[in-house]
Amino acid sequence: METTDIAAGSPTLEMVAALAGVSRSTVSRVINDSPKVTPQAIASVEAAIEQLGYVPNRAARTLASRRTQSVALVIPETTAKFFGDPYFAEVIQGAALRLADTDYTLSLLISAENGTDKVRRYLAGGNVDGAIVLSHHSDDLSYISLARSVPLIFGGRPMSAEGPAAHYVDVDNVHASQVVTERLIAAGRRRIATIAGPADMSAGQDRLEGWRAAVTGAGLSDEKIERGDFSPDSGAAAAARLLERGERFDGLFIASSLMASGALGVLRQAGIRIPEDAGVVTFDNDYFAQNANPPLTTIEQPTGALGRRLATELLRLIAGEPVPRVTVMPTLVVERGSE
Amino acid sequence: METTDIAAGSPTLEMVAALAGVSRSTVSRVINDSPKVTPQAIASVEAAIEQLGYVPNRAARTLASRRTQSVALVIPETTAKFFGDPYFAEVIQGAALRLADTDYTLSLLISAENGTDKVRRYLAGGNVDGAIVLSHHSDDLSYISLARSVPLIFGGRPMSAEGPAAHYVDVDNVHASQVVTERLIAAGRRRIATIAGPADMSAGQDRLEGWRAAVTGAGLSDEKIERGDFSPDSGAAAAARLLERGERFDGLFIASSLMASGALGVLRQAGIRIPEDAGVVTFDNDYFAQNANPPLTTIEQPTGALGRRLATELLRLIAGEPVPRVTVMPTLVVERGSE
DNA sequence: ATGAAAGCGCTAACAC
DNA sequence: GTGTTAGCGCTTTCAT
Numbered sequence: 001m002e003t004t005d006i007a008a009g010s011p012t013l014e015m016v017a018a019l020a021g022v023s024r025s026t027v028s029r030v031i032n033d034s035p036k037v038t039p040q041a042i043a044s045v046e047a048a049i050e051q052l053g054y055v056p057n058r059a060a061r062t063l064a065s066r067r068t069q070s071v072a073l074v075i076p077e078t079t080a081k082f083f084g085d086p087y088f089a090e091v092i093q094g095a096a097l098r099l100a101d102t103d104y105t106l107s108l109l110i111s112a113e114n115g116t117d118k119v120r121r122y123l124a125g126g127n128v129d130g131a132i133v134l135s136h137h138s139d140d141l142s143y144i145s146l147a148r149s150v151p152l153i154f155g156g157r158p159m160s161a162e163g164p165a166a167h168y169v170d171v172d173n174v175h176a177s178q179v180v181t182e183r184l185i186a187a188g189r190r191r192i193a194t195i196a197g198p199a200d201m202s203a204g205q206d207r208l209e210g211w212r213a214a215v216t217g218a219g220l221s222d223e224k225i226e227r228g229d230f231s232p233d234s235g236a237a238a239a240a241r242l243l244e245r246g247e248r249f250d251g252l253f254i255a256s257s258l259m260a261s262g263a264l265g266v267l268r269q270a271g272i273r274i275p276e277d278a279g280v281v282t283f284d285n286d287y288f289a290q291n292a293n294p295p296l297t298t299i300e301q302p303t304g305a306l307g308r309r310l311a312t313e314l315l316r317l318i319a320g321e322p323v324p325r326v327t328v329m330p331t332l333v334v335e336r337g338s339e
Numbered sequence: 340m341e342t343t344d345i346a347a348g349s350p351t352l353e354m355v356a357a358l359a360g361v362s363r364s365t366v367s368r369v370i371n372d373s374p375k376v377t378p379q380a381i382a383s384v385e386a387a388i389e390q391l392g393y394v395p396n397r398a399a400r401t402l403a404s405r406r407t408q409s410v411a412l413v414i415p416e417t418t419a420k421f422f423g424d425p426y427f428a429e430v431i432q433g434a435a436l437r438l439a440d441t442d443y444t445l446s447l448l449i450s451a452e453n454g455t456d457k458v459r460r461y462l463a464g465g466n467v468d469g470a471i472v473l474s475h476h477s478d479d480l481s482y483i484s485l486a487r488s489v490p491l492i493f494g495g496r497p498m499s500a501e502g503p504a505a506h507y508v509d510v511d512n513v514h515a516s517q518v519v520t521e522r523l524i525a526a527g528r529r530r531i532a533t534i535a536g537p538a539d540m541s542a543g544q545d546r547l548e549g550w551r552a553a554v555t556g557a558g559l560s561d562e563k564i565e566r567g568d569f570s571p572d573s574g575a576a577a578a579a580r581l582l583e584r585g586e587r588f589d590g591l592f593i594a595s596s597l598m599a600s601g602a603l604g605v606l607r608q609a610g611i612r613i614p615e616d617a618g619v620v621t622f623d624n625d626y627f628a629q630n631a632n633p634p635l636t637t638i639e640q641p642t643g644a645l646g647r648r649l650a651t652e653l654l655r656l657i658a659g660e661p662v663p664r665v666t667v668m669p670t671l672v673v674e675r676g677s678e
Numbered sequence: 679a680t681g682a683a684a685g686c687g688c689t690a691a692c693a694c
Numbered sequence: 695g696t697g698t699t700a701g702c703g704c705t706t707t708c709a710t
Contacts, residue, residue: 010465010488012687023697028689036695055464059401060687063702068398079432089422096418096449105461108447110435122444125394126349149349351703362681367705375679399703402686 011052020048031056062126070105071314072131074119074143078112081231085258086286087303091134091155094307102315104129116142124149130318132310133158138200151317155310157202157326167317169309169327173203173283176299176331177210178217180281181253183297183339185218189251189279193224195238195263197255204230207255207283224249228259235259239266251339254282257289257298264292279339289334297339300332350391359387370395401465409444410653411470413458413482417451420570424597425625426642430473430494433646441654443468455481463488469657471649472497477539490656494649496541496665506656508648508666512542512622515638515670516549517556519620520592522636522678524557528590528618532563534577534602536594543569546594546622563588567598574598578605590678593621596628596637603631618678628673636678639671 013031017024022041029037030045048054062068073095075082082088092108099106107128111119123131123146130151133143138159144166146152154168184192194211197204204227212222226241228234235254242249243266252267254260260282267274274280274294282289285300306329316323352370356363361380368376369384387393401407412434414421421427431447438445446467450458462470462485469490472482477498483505485491493507523531533550536543543566551561565580567573574593581588582605591606593599599621606613613619613633621628624639645668655662 014687024688025690025697026695029696032689038695041695055460057402057687058464058466059398059407060702061689062398063396063402063704064687064689066689066702079428079435083422083425083428083432086422089418093418093422100454105446105448105466107444115439121394124349125397127397127444353703363704364681364706365679368680371705377679380679396703399686400705402688403703403705405686405705 010057011054013054013056016045016048016052016054019052020044066126068127068129069103070107070128071099071311071318072107072109072123072128074109074111074123074131074133075135076111076116076133076137076143077135079110081112082110084231086288087284087301088134090286090303091307091310094304094309095132095311096307097304098308098311104315120146130314132314135201137198151314153310153314153317153323155306157206159200159202159205167313167323167325169306169313169329170202171301171306171329171331173206174210174213176301176333177207177253177255177283178214179210180283180297180299180333181211181214181251182218183281183333183335184251184253184279185214185220187251187275187279187339189339190220191224191247191249192220192251192253193226193242193247193249194252195235195242195254195259196225196227197259198227198229201230204255207253211253211255228255228262230256230258232258232262235262236266237262239263243267243270249278251279252281254280257282257284257286257292257296260292260296261288268293275338281339285332285334289336292338294338295336297336298334300334302329302331305329349396350393352393352395355384355387355391355393358391359383405465407466407468408442409446409467410438410650410657411446411448411462411467413448413450413462413470413472414474415450415455415472415476415482416474418449420451421449423570425627426623426640427473429625429642430646430649433643433648434471434650435646436643437647437650443654459485465489469653471653474540476537490653492649492653492656492662494645496545498539498541498544506652506662506664508645508652508668509541510640510645510668510670512545513549513552515640515672516546516592516594516622517553518549519622519636519638519672520550520553520590521557522620522672522674523590523592523618524553524559526590526614526618526678528678529559530563530586530588531559531590531592532565532581532586532588533591534574534581534593534598535564535566536598537566537568540569543594546592550592550594567594567601569595569597571597571601574601575605576601578602582606582609588617590618591620593619596621596623596625596631596635599631599635600627607632614677620678624671624673628675631677633677634675636675637673639673641668641670644668 013027017027027045030042109119134155136158144160157168157170158166192215196208215222226238228238272278282296282298285298289296289298313323352366356366366384369381448458473494475497483499496507496509497505531554535547554561565577567577621635621637624637628635628637652662
């Protein structure tokens with residue numbers, strides 16, 4: 001706050017060099033803390049920087065070095081979904097914390113509002129050194145080809161024919177869903193339904209597959225399926241459809257707690273008591289699973305760690321270091337007696 | 340997706356010029372849709388751009404034009420608070436929607452995690468053409484002086500000695516709080532307490548002042564005050580302290596629904612029924628006010644409109660157009676019978 | 679309406 | 695270790 005701030009535009013590197021009595025290169029070296037500068041040079045340059053209140057111009061740096069020092073976090077969703085889902089908050093927080101130690105800046109791009117095209121141009125236009133893409137739908141295939149122009153890592157396995165080419169960090173949705181569904185079976189449930197996620201997201205697909213593995217593994221029917229889009233409303237609608245079908249069920253795996261938050265009200269209104277009449281288990285140990293009535297047995301994903309991991313792998317990718325193409329993070333069953 | 344994407348780095352403006360058979364200046368004019376270009380020139384340039392899959396380099400553009408085409412939205416809070424408070428979500432959504440029509444990009448900077456200094460350097464370093472600062476604490480004074488180096492607009496009146504210099508958009512917190520508190524009085528309440536917001540935020544200060552105006556205006560005591568920081572936990576703690584004081588109250592104004600969401604549980608556990616034993620009114624018509632038990636009479640702020648307005652005024656500021664130094668947006672009382 | 683030329687502020691070889 | 699010299703890819707006068 002002690003910096004002189006006289007008009008005449010921002011001070012330039014050249015002015016710092018003049019004041020410090022060195023060349024522009026030396027100033028540049030000090031700024032980028034190159035090892036090859038004498039302590040005295042460093043001192044005088046730093047003094048000059050302080051005195052002038054000099055701040056390097058990002059655009060010039062980027063243009064000359066071809067590095068932006070910033071990464072994007074792309075969420076191909078509407079802001080409403082983005083803010084409604086604690087999953088995003090936790091992953092972003094993890095990524096932000098990891099990046100806080102570095103010189104990188106995080107730009108959040110909620111692409112449904114920005115327009116997918118605008119975002120793609122932004123990423124391809126050299127605005128960022130790399131990007132994390134969360135919640136990847138199959139209709140966002142184009143993000144995958146972007147990986148050729150900029151380091152890219154996906155949070156959750158991307159849906160794509162060329163999938164095998166993309167880097168991603170994910171949890172084992174299939175296995176976790178199978179395990180939590182088996183709790184229902186262990187609790188004696190025999191007619192087990194599911195409210196699955198969307199077919200165009202890998203999390204939707206994989207969790208359905210896990211449920212199916214559990215029920216067919218126990219010799220049970222795998223026909224009671226309704227789908228939602230992970231939102232509370234869609235969960236309520238799916239529950240209503242499930243009831244309309246008139247087939248009895250005594251167990252239910254809901255592929256996200258957000259959907260469960262909508263579905264539970266519908267079940268209650270239909271007079272179904274949980275867990276007396278039907279056991280319910282879900283996915284995501286968030287606010288909704290914890291505060292549901294009753295609190296739900298669920299799968300906990302390491303969301304914060306996943307965010308940190310995404311950031312770390314992206315930095316490696318940017319640095320050109322070797323990075324495993326797929327990283328699988330562990331999940332946990334949180335037992336709450338709702339099964 | 341039809342663009343050729345041969346290696347050899349991104350195509351440059353120069354390559355486009357060569358292919359289109361015009362000069363670089365003309366290409367630049369087409370890109371910036373200058374009026375002084377012949378339709379034919381436009382056509383051939385656009386064809387070349389399409390064929391090469393050319394995307395202008397942002398850094399070069401910024402460096403040459405001294406415009407970044409991006410604005411920052413700064414939230415001087417932790418990510419936890421940021422995601423926990425629907426207010427931010429709605430304001431941001433409003434701003435994002437307004438900006439979606441323009442060529443501007445929005446960078447979200449949650450500054451408690453990024454480090455305030457890092458953010459300030461970022462803003463002063465010419466990375467953005469302007470910035471919106473939301474939720475301004477008195478210890479973030481430094482943001483105000485930033486206004487000298489970059490167009491800045493505050494969401495909520497900034498706390499500062501030099502306050503009179505800053506542009507901001509706000510609601511009339513004093514008046515709204517007074518009005519909603521007067522509902523308590525009209526309902527016959529005579530011992531009215533408040534859970535106020537933090538003293539270092541104008542919203543905290545102003546809402547307390549409004550409450551005080553209402554109670555003293557009715558000749559009632561203005562001594563039952565406990566403070567929180569707008570978070571649910573702080574609301575619960577403040578409610579607990581209020582009860583510990585042992586003074587009876589039959590009315591309570593809680594300065595945010597978020598705090599109310601924490602406070603109500605404490606009151607319930609103490610056996611206080613709402614509104615039978617005590618009337619409760621609050622501020623913010625969000626999820627928490629709507630779904631509280633009972634639903635709460637509250638003040639509704641036009642959060643989305645506020646976000647749009649912030650964006651609009653910032654764009655004007657950037658364009659050098661005259662902008663009112665303070666804009667006050669209207670609020671609404673939402674009656675739910677909890678008083 | 680178009681082109682030529684001169685930078686924008688910085689980094690990165692390359693010489694010394 | 696330090697300075698010199700070219701650019702990075704674009705916009706923008708200024709002529710024409």
